[in-house]
Amino acid sequence: MRRLLRAIVALLVGTRAVRGAARGEQPEQTEADPRRREIVSTPRRELVLAVLLLAAAAFAIAFVVLILGGDPVQWEAVTLGGAFACLAAALGYAGLKVVPQETEVEERPQLEGPEAEEQLRRTLAAGGDGVSRRRLLTVAGLTAGGSLAAALAVPAISLGPAVGEAPFRSPWRRGRALVDEHGEPISADDVVEGSHLTAFPADADPRELGSPVALVRVAPDTLRLPPERRDWAPEGLLAYSKICTHAGCAVSLYRYPLSEDTTGEPPALACPCHYSMFAVREGARVIGGPAGRPLPQLPLEIAADRTLRAAGPLSGAVGPAWWGVRRT
């Protein structure tokens, strides 16, 4: 109560002495010796400590019972966490209220020793007494060390192949059929305007990076493909690699406006990772986001039985760009 009054008076009047008195210190201490040792334990405090420790034990036993009996995750956490919490309280209480509270002073170690440094230099140098051709030995030593280090690093080349033309390799060839995730051929009539499917090359590994393509259909009179790709989109069907050319996520968003004149945005594939957007009518040109290259396009043809087939390989490298590697 007295402390509270002092604090209020201090606030109103602002006397340093009052603040100091409220903290229980001598006012205006200078160069006081901070060493202290106080015995603080009382039988009551020791009892509290014992209770905390026993509570920790009780929680721990409850945890064991739970584990042996069943598996309710939340109760396991409460019991095990409770045991640790009681132990933390016990140890903290012991450290603050039971064992002697001490403040000690220690001298810091002298880190520098100019004499010792000099001696060290001389000892090191003495190891080369009588050695005259230092330059030759240094060069030879460095050559040996460098060559050995390089030799030890060389087996690392067996970890994987060099990049080469790998980004351009994919299972897509002229005539390869497009299938769904169950291996069923995809018919041109399965895809309506506004649809969005994932397709794979028949008889190939779907988990190869070049395999998955996003298959969409737009109105043929809205296509804006470059002239050399005029025949790549029969009936407005378009296929693009589904691996984003920014950082390799699957381009799994598709935006197809139901009412284009009020929505204002053209149909676009988009990537959920960093929101790159690719305009599907324009050869997956990048219209937003950080991707630096359009998605490679797969030329399509419709077979006689209306199933879809690739009319050639993908138009560019699959996935993110590589330093120093061709882009198209």
Added chain:
Amino acid sequence: MIARWAPALVCAAAAAVLWASPGAPAQEGAPLAGDGASLYRQSCSSCHGSDLRGVPGKGPPLRGVGALSADFYLSTGRMPLAHPDDEPVRNPPAFEAPQRRALVDYIASFGGPPVPHVDPGAGSIAQGQRLFADRCSGCHQVVGRGGIVPPSGVAPALRHASATQVAQAIRIGPYTMPRFNAAELDDREVASIARYVASTRDPADRGGWGIGNLGPVPEGMVAWLLAGVALLLVVRGLGERGR
């Protein structure tokens, strides 16, 4: 001469002005009464045309969309839309159920698919998860919490979507959502997706509080604001002799 016709001209002008302005939402003023045709005329025709052939720059045609579309947009409150450029979002429905039925019947009378009948129990939840993860999670997030559709759209969370509305949305492709016909996603697959979506309302949060099932962002907030703050308080208590 003009003075005799003036009142009629004024009335005609007023009627034209009222005709051209967007229909007021049904919540304002007295509830709209009347059959489907008059409800349509009052609330929808300014954007969708009095003949349901659409108005360029305002609304698409409604001929042939059928009860499937009309019921979806009205039961989710996406229509009527205040401004044609807005993204239609879920709202409390603007019309009471009888009025909705009337409107739906009116629009359906111009042709189009009926309201689908979906039985989620007939679907497989595992198949639903596979289909959803492949076709839907890119926009709606893998447990249906929704997300951004760049540059300025939103794919909604699916918490309130009924099985019928899921099926309707799949067939319509509202706003910028893609659409899937029966050849791509047959009725059983749609039922499976509906079943999966229903399960995401209350996902298996075996590990405790799900913090929204949104992933690492709420988890990081818990790490800082729960664990970080708690441990800061602990060291405050332990340090400086607890002063």
Added chain:
Amino acid sequence: MSQDSGRDPIAFVDQRLGAAATTRKALRYVFPDHWSFQLGEIALYSFVVLLATGVYLSLFFESSLSRTVYDGGYAPLAGTEVSRAYASAVRLSFDVPAGLLIRQTHHWAALVFVVAIVMHLMRIFFTGAFRKPRELNWMIGLTMLGLALVEGFAGYSLPDDLLSGMGLAIAQAVAMSIPLIGGDVTYALWGGEFPGSPEFHSRLFITHVLLLPGALAVLIALHLALVVRQRHTQFPGPGRTERNDVGSPMWPGYALRSLSLLAAVCAVLFLLGGLVQINPIWQWGPYEIWEGTNGAQPDWYLGWLIGALRLMPNWEPHVAGYTLVPNPFWGGALFPAGLFGLLYAWPLIEQRLITRDTSRHELLDRPRDNPVRTAAGVAILTLVVLVFGFGSSDRALVTAGFAYSLQLTVTRVAVFVLPPVAFLVALRVCRELRDRDAHPLREWDGGYVRRRPDGGFEVVPEPPRSSAPPPR
């Protein structure tokens, strides 16, 4: 002569190791005991929990990408083809007793580990504890932070779920974007094109359970050894000088309090581990390269990188059809390398350019005592938090009505405007606090007001003696 050493453990040990004197010295070792000096310990004890829970997990986790069909109890995955790694992680979560508790505790411990390191780093930075002779320890600490980020990423990528698989794709793209060596290093690490050869998962696993924890353990030991050798720094105060160390001896007070902190860290982590769900991989589903989910985020400590990757415009300079700089390089490699480089070099920058002070410091600065350093730290933090916030709050802001494109534009401007503003504001605040010599929270610093005899009040420089109660 020595007594029967069988009965006396101290004599037993001392007669064999001669360790009594050293042990006594160690027990009386003095720790300055400001509360903020224990932040590093929170990280240390989180690491202990990581090791213990990690060992348990490694007894059950199958590190293999071979395909299998899930046949456990979680219905939405029934009959789905998944990798063995994913199936074993789901099995651990559903069928192993205490499996989910340990798995979630392990993941929470990883998040809290980095939280503690960052808090500790901020304390070290803003109090100038990295100054001579502690520059080396600062760099060791920064290295541990970098390793902790990689270690955490490797750990949560092991279960091969949808969320972490997308993260691995991005990591590979960033690795590929490094000039000169990126392509071949990436191919070497992954064993080929993404998603990599089957050996990639083994490499990830051994990195996560052996290589990086081993490196971290060595660095932690070095870090602590240096602290013991150089003694801990301390704040200025009564009796505290540059040549001494004032605090609690290790035994009994400090040891008990430190063990209490260990128990408290365990308590917090285990409570989170069962009460708050983290990384529910069964909900994300298995990873396939053609699948993606909206709202995919990395764990919090990598959130600054996803923000940077999204912020960058689509610059991808190329020459004659060959890519010079793939776009992920800017946000994914250059930004973090630049930031870490700045932090590594900071002791040198400060010595040479800001304080021109190369003397040894054992007493800490309050943040206000070096306004330029504090302001620079605030500016760096502002930049990182801004980038981080952009990368993680897209959903929340869109719900509040701010379109993503608007967020992008505003943030692109803010990263140039806000850090300098923060610098100037912090500089000003520090200088004012230092000049007024007031504790901003504890001490009230105002004027002294005295009532004049003729009524009315006046402000006086000295406290009025008559109205103060006598000191105790």
